[in-house]
Amino acid sequence: MPYLSLKGLKGKLIAVEGPDGVGRSTHIESLQEWLEVQGYGVLTTGWTRSELMSKTIASAKQGNILDPWSYSLLYATDFADRLEHQIIPALRSGFVVLADRYIYTAFARNVVRGCDRQWIRDVFSFAIVPDLVCYLRIDVDTLALRVIETKGMNYWESGMDMRLGADLYDSFKKYQGLIIEEFDKLAEEFGFQVVDARRPPEEIQEALRARILPVLKEGRTKRISKADADKVAAEKATLEKATVLSVEKPAEKPVEKTAEKQSAPAKEPATTG
Amino acid sequence: MTTPPKSPFLSAHPYPGKLIVVEGIDGSGKSTQLSLLRKWLESKGSNIFFTEWNSSALVKETTKRGKKTKILTPMTFSLLHATDFANRLYHQILPPLKAGMIVLADRYMYTAFARDAVRGVSHSWVRQLYSFAIKPDIAFYFRVPIDVSLSRLLTGTRAELKYYEAGMDLGLSQNLVESFKIFQSRTLAEYDKIVDEFGLTVMDATLEIDEQQEQVRDIVSKALATYKPKRGTHAKREEVFWRRFALPEPEGAQGEADRG
Numbered sequence: 001m002p003y004l005s006l007k008g009l010k011g012k013l014i015a016v017e018g019p020d021g022v023g024r025s026t027h028i029e030s031l032q033e034w035l036e037v038q039g040y041g042v043l044t045t046g047w048t049r050s051e052l053m054s055k056t057i058a059s060a061k062q063g064n065i066l067d068p069w070s071y072s073l074l075y076a077t078d079f080a081d082r083l084e085h086q087i088i089p090a091l092r093s094g095f096v097v098l099a100d101r102y103i104y105t106a107f108a109r110n111v112v113r114g115c116d117r118q119w120i121r122d123v124f125s126f127a128i129v130p131d132l133v134c135y136l137r138i139d140v141d142t143l144a145l146r147v148i149e150t151k152g153m154n155y156w157e158s159g160m161d162m163r164l165g166a167d168l169y170d171s172f173k174k175y176q177g178l179i180i181e182e183f184d185k186l187a188e189e190f191g192f193q194v195v196d197a198r199r200p201p202e203e204i205q206e207a208l209r210a211r212i213l214p215v216l217k218e219g220r221t222k223r224i225s226k227a228d229a230d231k232v233a234a235e236k237a238t239l240e241k242a243t244v245l246s247v248e249k250p251a252e253k254p255v256e257k258t259a260e261k262q263s264a265p266a267k268e269p270a271t272t273g
Numbered sequence: 274m275t276t277p278p279k280s281p282f283l284s285a286h287p288y289p290g291k292l293i294v295v296e297g298i299d300g301s302g303k304s305t306q307l308s309l310l311r312k313w314l315e316s317k318g319s320n321i322f323f324t325e326w327n328s329s330a331l332v333k334e335t336t337k338r339g340k341k342t343k344i345l346t347p348m349t350f351s352l353l354h355a356t357d358f359a360n361r362l363y364h365q366i367l368p369p370l371k372a373g374m375i376v377l378a379d380r381y382m383y384t385a386f387a388r389d390a391v392r393g394v395s396h397s398w399v400r401q402l403y404s405f406a407i408k409p410d411i412a413f414y415f416r417v418p419i420d421v422s423l424s425r426l427l428t429g430t431r432a433e434l435k436y437y438e439a440g441m442d443l444g445l446s447q448n449l450v451e452s453f454k455i456f457q458s459r460t461l462a463e464y465d466k467i468v469d470e471f472g473l474t475v476m477d478a479t480l481e482i483d484e485q486q487e488q489v490r491d492i493v494s495k496a497l498a499t500y501k502p503k504r505g506t507h508a509k510r511e512e513v514f515w516r517r518f519a520l521p522e523p524e525g526a527q528g529e530a531d532r533g
Contacts, residue, residue, distance in 0.1 A: 125398060
């Protein structure tokens with residue numbers, strides 16, 4: 001988005017990915033609670049929940065008017081709307097943004113639906129790269145059991161539009177199996193933090209928190225401007241009070257490291273061209 | 274940004290049908306010319322399919338809602354139009370082309386290339402976005418100076434300027450007419466680049482309507498020289514040109530029963 005400045009995004013963007021029914025939303029709810037108790041401002045944003053598009057997508061799913069391109073582009077529009085109206089403003093104000101699904105969901109679904117791998121990445125090239133992507137990884141057998149036990153299988157989550165199997169169950173297993181396969185590839189390519197989602201929810205939550213914590217700490221050092229960093233260094237050198245600082249910010253590294261991190265392109269758009 | 278992305282829409286499509294599109298700024302008269310072309314082709318017995326920019330049921334409502342509440346950003350504006358285009362390409366344009374028929378499109382992807390560029394969206398990104406599109410057989414560009422198009426819009430059949438047509442979302446000017454002038458002249462400049470890039474057929478849109486139409490028909494005839502029109506299914510379609518002159522059905526019990 002050449003017309004938008006992405007400078008000064010001091011918040012943290014944390015995405016949670018994983019197949020349908022793995023428990024993303026439940027965990028994000030708990031994470032929000034946990035972060036807010038610690039005093040962080042939190043915004044959660046979910047796939048298809050934009051003001052502009054949520055109704056459109058819901059009504060499009062009612063009928064069979066979705067071809068693979070429109071399908072992808074509807075989600076891209078939804079994402080762009082949330083990016084500009086929710087995610088970027090929140091990051092600018094220093095919020096922790098928890099994204100229930102991110103562009104990788106689109107990548108995975110699009111490839112499974114037989115669209116061009118490169119095209120969907122080009123379409124989403126305006127997205128900003130998250131500070132952390134947690135991937136709730138599960139095998140398709142466990143997932144099928146979990147979904148049946150909770151909300152049941154539905155048409156779209158079973159990929160019934162793709163005619164992969166004779167009934168919901170067969171189709172679900174084939175479709176979600178392919179999705180998981182794609183996610184696994186993406187996890188490697190984009191360096192997701194993989195969390196084993198076959199374990200009990202408390203353990204999963206614990207694992208998620210353990211991965212998020214360092215990212216928030218990293219934010220503390222990154223938030224300091226260069227001038228401030230110098231000042232802190234000077235203080236550190238001269239005053240014994242430096243110990244207080246390091247208690248507050250255990251992750252605080254020497255100045256050189258801080259400056260380096262500032263220039264790290266953590267918040268630049270994914271566009272390279 | 275230096276090397277343009279590989280565009281699949283630079284090579285001809287493989288289908289037996291023909292795709293003819295018109296482009297130009299608002300008030301260039303392109304829609305008038307296209308509907309005259311349609312009449313002519315239909316009078317020659319061809320089955321014509323017609324599709325219009327931003328008209329798919331899927332996103333029309335959303336665009337309308339977004340425009341009303343003014344929450345559209347250049348990005349979502351661009352993506353919504355691409356969604357509409359993808360939907361129409363898949364449902365309205367490709368099937369008739371594959372069946373060997375003629376499709377006329379009022380505006381095509383070049384409209385997005387021009388408008389989105391003016392709205393500040395990346396050139397190369399928009400082209401990548403539309404890379405699933407196909408190249409038309411003929412793409413007419415109706416070139417017209419701003420003042421002519423403006424006076425047509427203000428005195429013509431519509432007699433009003435619309436918010437997004439005038440690029441009011443860009444905050445160019447508080448004055449609608451002023452904003453229209455700035456926005457459309459920037460669009461014109463973008464179109465000029467696109468003409469070269471994609472080899473559009475430029476028409477002088479300041480000429481009289483019939484003069485332009487004569488040239489249009491001439492170019493189309495040449496392009497259709499090898500084209501064998503598909504016809505003869507006698508399928509009932511709405512809006513057939515010569516139906517207009519049919520006499521009203523005599524009233525009778527039979528007719529009433531049929532209608533009920």
